[in-house]
Amino acid sequence: MKNTFKIPVLVFSIIFLLLNSLFLFSQTVTDNTYTLSGTIKSEGDAVPFAHIYLEGSSRGTVANEFGEYSFQVPAGNHTIVSRAVGYSTYRRSITIDANRKFDINLKVSSYSIGEIVVRGSEDPAYEIMRQVIDHRDKHYKAVEGFSCHVYLKGLNRVTKAPDEIFGFNLTAFGLLDSNNTGIIYLSESESEFHFQRPDKIREVMISSKVSGDFSAFSWNMASDFLFSVYQNTIYQEALTQRVIISPLADNAFFYYDFKLKNTAFDGSQLIYDIEVIPKRANDPVVSGLIQINHELWNVRQLSVELNKNNGLNLVDTLKISQSYVPISDSVWMPMSQHFEFVFNILGIEAEGYFTGIYTDYTLNPNFERGFFTNELLKVEEGADKRDSLYWSRVRPIPLTSEEQRDYKLKDSIAEIRNTDAFKDSIDRIYNRFSPWDLLFGYRYRNSKRSTRFVIPTITSLFQFNTIEGFVVQPELNFRKSAEDGKYHQFNTSMRYGFSSNDFYAKLGYRYFYNTFNSSSFFLEGGHFPQQFNTSSPIHPVVNTAYTLFWGENYKKMYERSYLEGGWQSEIVNGLRLTLTISGEERSLLDNTTDFSFRKTENKNFTRNEIKQYRQDFKDWEPHYAAGIETNFRIRFQQKYISRPDRKIITGYRGPQWTLGQKTFTGFGNQIDDFTYTHFQSTIEHNLRLGLIGNSKYLLRGGLFQKWQGEPAPMDLMHFNGKQTIFARIDPFSYYLLDYYKFSTFDPYLEFHFLHSFDGFIANKIPLIKQTDLAFTSDIKFLFVEDLPAYYEFSFGMKNILSIFRVNYTYGHTIGSTGRHGLSLQITQGF
DSSP states (O other), X not given: OOOOOOOXXXXXXXXXXXXOOOOOSOOOOSTTEEEEEEEEEETTEEOTTOEEXXXXXXXXXXXXXXXXEEEEEESEEEEEEEEOTTBOOEEEEEEESSOEEOXXXXXXXXXXXXXXXXXXXXXXXXXXXXXXXXXXXXXXXXXXXXXXXXXXXXXXXXXXXXXXXXXXXXXXXXXXXXXXXXXXXXXXXXXXXXXXXXXXXXXXXXXXXXXXXXXXXXXXXXXXXXXXXXXXXXXXXXXXXXOEEOTTSTTHHHHEEEEXXXXXXXXXXXXXXXXXXXXXXXSSOOEEEEEEETTTTEEEEEEEEEEGGGTBSSOSEEXXXXXXXXXXSSOEEEEEEEEEEEEEETTEEEEEEEEXXXXXXXXXXXXXXXXOOSEEEXXXXXXXXXXXXXXXXXXXXXXXXXXXXXXXXXXXXXXXXXXXXXXXXXXXXXXXXXXXXXXXXXXXXXXXXXXXXXXXXXXXXXXXXXXXXXXXXXXXXXXXXXXXXXXXXXXXXXXXXXXXXXXXXXXXXXXXXETTTTEEEEEEEEEEEEESSXXXXXXXXXXXXXXXXXXXXXXXXXXXXXXXXXXXXXXXXXXXXXXXXXXXXXXXXXXXXXXXXXXXXGOOOOOSSSTTTOTTSOOOOOEEEEEEEEEEEEETTEEEEEETTEEXXXXXXXXXXXXXXXXXXXXXXXXXXXXXXXXXEEEEEEEEOGGGOEEEEEEEEEEEEEEESOOOGXXXXXXXOOOXXXXXXXXXXXXXXXXXXXXXXXXXXXXXXXXXEEHHHHTTSTTGGGSSOEEEEEEEEEEXXXXXXXXXXXXXXXXXXXXXXXXXXXXXXXXXXXXXEEEEEXXXXX
């Protein structure tokens, strides 16, 4: 069973909400079915998230955080069972012939370790856990597949926050109350969930309710909570740097100590309460209690937690509770799961939970061939249209008074949020200028017209290079959106160089017209300078700094007057096709200034050409060029969500393969005409390697077919190198390779292998193990026909101040002296 659980990232934008009336508790569903509700307490105190169910079935629920429960029970005689870790099982016969309120009082387990005979020095828990681990695989593989009904409820609330974050007022939009607290995400959903070993999933959401929006669909997904303690490891990239070792893993005794806390009987069934204790605080492990059935040697319920020391990324603390019920004599399945979390980021303190109730199990159903596809979740048409009467019937967990208020408040807001007056008032707040806008860019919107303007950051506005001198480059992005997800987008950029006295401008347009296969048309044209390597290996900010303060002018450009257009669409799931046609005029540019704060004798300015890197590069003259480019991208096992209004891609498990060809022809009075075709193939893949971390690799190869003449320097295959201390964000670039030294028209092959050890090394080093720092290692090769091979070996550390990575690299060209250097990089996964 796939071990993933995901907590949706809290995105602080307006969540104005939905749904009417909040009467819930007892109400008849259909003839002969009634509502059983009440409170679960112990010695007068509520027992949050205690489990209650009908014995001999999977019909049941879990109490809310105040111990309140409510679920539908068929008429007749039943045995009610209630359980919670640390409490004796409650069992009572009851007759249901009407809606009924039934309170439950749980007793703390009465047997303690002091009353258990301990032989020798070993705690009895170790022998119990040996039995459980021996039976782990049996219980993990007890069923080949199952279907069930799932109810999910998620809540995220802010408990403390500053008045503003980057100039954004959190209370102005109704996001938080006047105390900067409040619920920012509340959602319920129902799904029919299907699973087949080893990892096939199909989920159909039949109802969805999101507080604050009548037309929104829940982000809750049962597959995100498909969690089995019977697996050796648990992994979720969004939450943890590393895999988490299960207390039932084959190597559990290397990571855990165990202690028998209590024993008790549930009828004739002997139950053990085992405390799970990490041997080392910084290992990727959990701590807490696991309840074990004697002789069955299976998990009855568990309550464990982990924190930042155990490798959590997004949240500070995560608590996981599970309760299993017998579906048959030998098979126990989860009836409920509860994930509770706390985190603090940017001064915002927040908490929340996600609870799942699993009922109506069918074990080992006969799934038809083709039943499972890459569609993880399908949201049914009308799933968001269920009224409050429906939810009061089916909701198995009573809403707390806070949740009721949230629905009610945001229902009232929903009634006015589509009025022009409301939109105008919100836009006035949103459109206020803040000093933070200089760093993150300014955004202006008109909600009535569904339009948005974006002005990029100040760092893109001012630049300097030796070709144009000081440069001013204002940019503006405009988008007009429709309710169905389609949009028109315009991007414009103007540029003026004060030394060259040249003015440039370009305009781009994109029409995104299909939300199910991400189809769009695009068109762009203008007169603008362009780096010879169109990947722009040196960022304008970095080039500005190096030119002004270090006396190095690495940026090499030519002038381009062009018009290009194309089309992009997903042909079938995972296969995307991009077609581009372009025509352009190419002209030379020269340096116009040698200004620098560096002393003249320490400046190392070079001409604006790439011939300095290799003398065999040809001189070129102004000319025209036109071409067509075709690109296929295949993502194997691409997973997605189908909603009534769009398709959402969630990721892909296999490799990604890209196959492209570009055919260009050049012509003009000053050159010999040329025509070539560039074929290229790229494969990349992410690899999970368990405890030792995660890896990813890229293998790219290509060749040119020259049909006529000799192409120009900008047509070469260029490799992304680095000659400054600042590395590109792109992980598949070289750290010490000169920018154009290996550019070629000959066959080539490049390989990048990156590995992140995550906490595998760092959690064993004093002081470092108290941080989020993690070690990395890279191996990179480059082979170009008729040139010596080049390779790099790097070792680094990431998560410095949460976002930076530092690398030490040794690079060597065969036949030359090796060199080494440091680089600073913004962390992006690796």
